[in-house]
Amino acid sequence: MPRFRAPGRVNIIGEHTDYNDGFVLPFAIDKYVEVEIKPSDKYIFTSQMMNETISLEKFQKLGKWTDYIMGVVWAIEQEGYKTTPVQVNVFSNLPVGAGLSSSAALEIATAYGISEVFGLKLDKIKLVQIGVKAEREFVGVRCGVMDQFTAVFAKKDFAIFLDTSNLKYEYVPLNLNDFELALIDSNTKHELSSSEYNKRREECETVLKKLNKKSFRDISYDDLARLDPLLRKRARHVLDENKRVTLSVRALKNSEVFLLGSLLYESHVSLRDLYEVSCDETDFIVGFLRGELGILGARMVGGGFGGSVLVLARAGCIKGAFEELEKSYFERFGKKPTLIRINSNDGVHMVVE
Structure with a gap:
C-alpha cells in the first residue's frame, strides 16, 4: 500500500511573523x-508512535491527535x-513537541493522501x-x-523565502559549505504554549487596531511610539524579525555564515525579551552555546515555551559542544x-515500498 509522506520543518529565521x-x-x-x-x-486511526488505535462510528472531535486528521476531512x-x-x-x-511542526506534517500528509485516494x-x-483551515478552525490553534x-512546497537543498502576505516565494540555496545546522531538543513543553501562542496573536491584532492598520507591513518604527509598552515590544519584534529574514536571505546567497549566526542570536534575544515566548531551558541552551568554540549562532524555534534550539556550527564542532552542554543542562534541570x-x-x- 502506498504511503503519503510530509516532512517536518525548521524555520531558519522569521519566528512569529507568518501570522x-x-x-x-x-x-x-x-x-x-x-x-x-x-x-x-467507519473512522479508524492507528498511530505507531502513540501506540494507539481509535475507532469511531461517526465523525467527531476528541481533543486528541486524531483531530488533526478529522480536521482535514472536515x-x-x-x-x-x-x-x-x-x-x-x-x-x-518526527519528534512531537520539539517545535518541528509534526501537526502540519500530519495534516498535509493526510490531505494529500485523501486527494490521491x-x-x-x-x-x-x-x-x-x-x-x-483544519488547524485554525477545527483544532483551534x-x-x-x-x-x-x-x-x-519544500525542495531539498533549498530554504524557502516566503512572503506570507501574498504567498510569493523564492527558493534560496542552503549554501553552508563547511558549516551545518542541527537541532537541540530541550525535551521541555510548558503547558501554557498553546494559550500563550493564541494570546500573542490577539496582542498583534490589538496592535493593528490601535494603529488603525490592516497589516504589519503598513507599520513603521515611528508608529510604535503610539503603543503601550507591552504592545510596543510585540510589534518591535515583528518589524525587527522581518529585517533579519531579508538579511539572512542575503547571508545564505553570499555564504556569509557568520552574519547568519549573529542574526540567529539576535532573533533569540528578541523572542526572549520582546515577544516573551522563550523559557529557562531554551535560554540556557542558547546562552551556553554562545561560549563554545565553533558555534556561530543559535535560537529557539517554533511557538516557544520549550521545544528545540536551532544551532549553526562549524562542521564537526556540534558533537563536542553538545556533550558539554548535556552535562550542565542535566545539573540545572x-x-x-x-x-x-x-x-x-x-x-x-x-x-511506494
Missing part, C-alpha cells in the same frame, strides 16, 4: 510523518468535496489551505501559513537534551 503578514525562511527536514489511507465503513468537505469514512495508519520519526486532484495551494506551506541531526528534504509526496 503577521511577514517574511519567513524555512526548510523541510528529513524527519517526517507518513500515512496509509483507505476507504472504510476542511475538505467544507470545500465541497465528497469523501467516505477512512482508515488512516500513521507512522512518524479519492481522486480529488487538489493542487498545492489547496493542500496548504486545507491544512491551515490560530497558526500562520508557514508550516503547511513548507510541508507542501535534571534531564538531558537531545541532539537531532537534520538534512533538507522535499515536500509532500507518495512513497
Whole structure:
C-alpha cells in the first residue's frame, strides 16, 4: 500500500511573523510523518508512535491527535468535496513537541493522501489551505501559513523565502559549505504554549487596531511610539524579525555564515525579551552555546515555551559542544537534551515500498 509522506520543518529565521503578514525562511527536514489511507465503513486511526488505535462510528472531535486528521476531512468537505469514512495508519520519526511542526506534517500528509485516494486532484495551494483551515478552525490553534506551506512546497537543498502576505516565494540555496545546522531538543513543553501562542496573536491584532492598520507591513518604527509598552515590544519584534529574514536571505546567497549566526542570536534575544515566548531551558541552551568554540549562532524555534534550539556550527564542532552542554543542562534541570541531526528534504509526496 502506498504511503503519503510530509516532512517536518525548521524555520531558519522569521519566528512569529507568518501570522503577521511577514517574511519567513524555512526548510523541510528529513524527519517526517507518513500515512496509509483507505476507504472504510467507519473512522479508524492507528498511530505507531502513540501506540494507539481509535475507532469511531461517526465523525467527531476528541481533543486528541486524531483531530488533526478529522480536521482535514472536515476542511475538505467544507470545500465541497465528497469523501467516505477512512482508515488512516500513521507512522512518524518526527519528534512531537520539539517545535518541528509534526501537526502540519500530519495534516498535509493526510490531505494529500485523501486527494490521491479519492481522486480529488487538489493542487498545492489547496493542500496548504486545507491544512491551515483544519488547524485554525477545527483544532483551534490560530497558526500562520508557514508550516503547511513548507510541508507542501519544500525542495531539498533549498530554504524557502516566503512572503506570507501574498504567498510569493523564492527558493534560496542552503549554501553552508563547511558549516551545518542541527537541532537541540530541550525535551521541555510548558503547558501554557498553546494559550500563550493564541494570546500573542490577539496582542498583534490589538496592535493593528490601535494603529488603525490592516497589516504589519503598513507599520513603521515611528508608529510604535503610539503603543503601550507591552504592545510596543510585540510589534518591535515583528518589524525587527522581518529585517533579519531579508538579511539572512542575503547571508545564505553570499555564504556569509557568520552574519547568519549573529542574526540567529539576535532573533533569540528578541523572542526572549520582546515577544516573551522563550523559557529557562531554551535560554540556557542558547546562552551556553554562545561560549563554545565553533558555534556561530543559535535560537529557539517554533511557538516557544520549550521545544528545540536551532544551532549553526562549524562542521564537526556540534558533537563536542553538545556533550558539554548535556552535562550542565542535566545539573540545572535534571534531564538531558537531545541532539537531532537534520538534512533538507522535499515536500509532500507518495512513497511506494
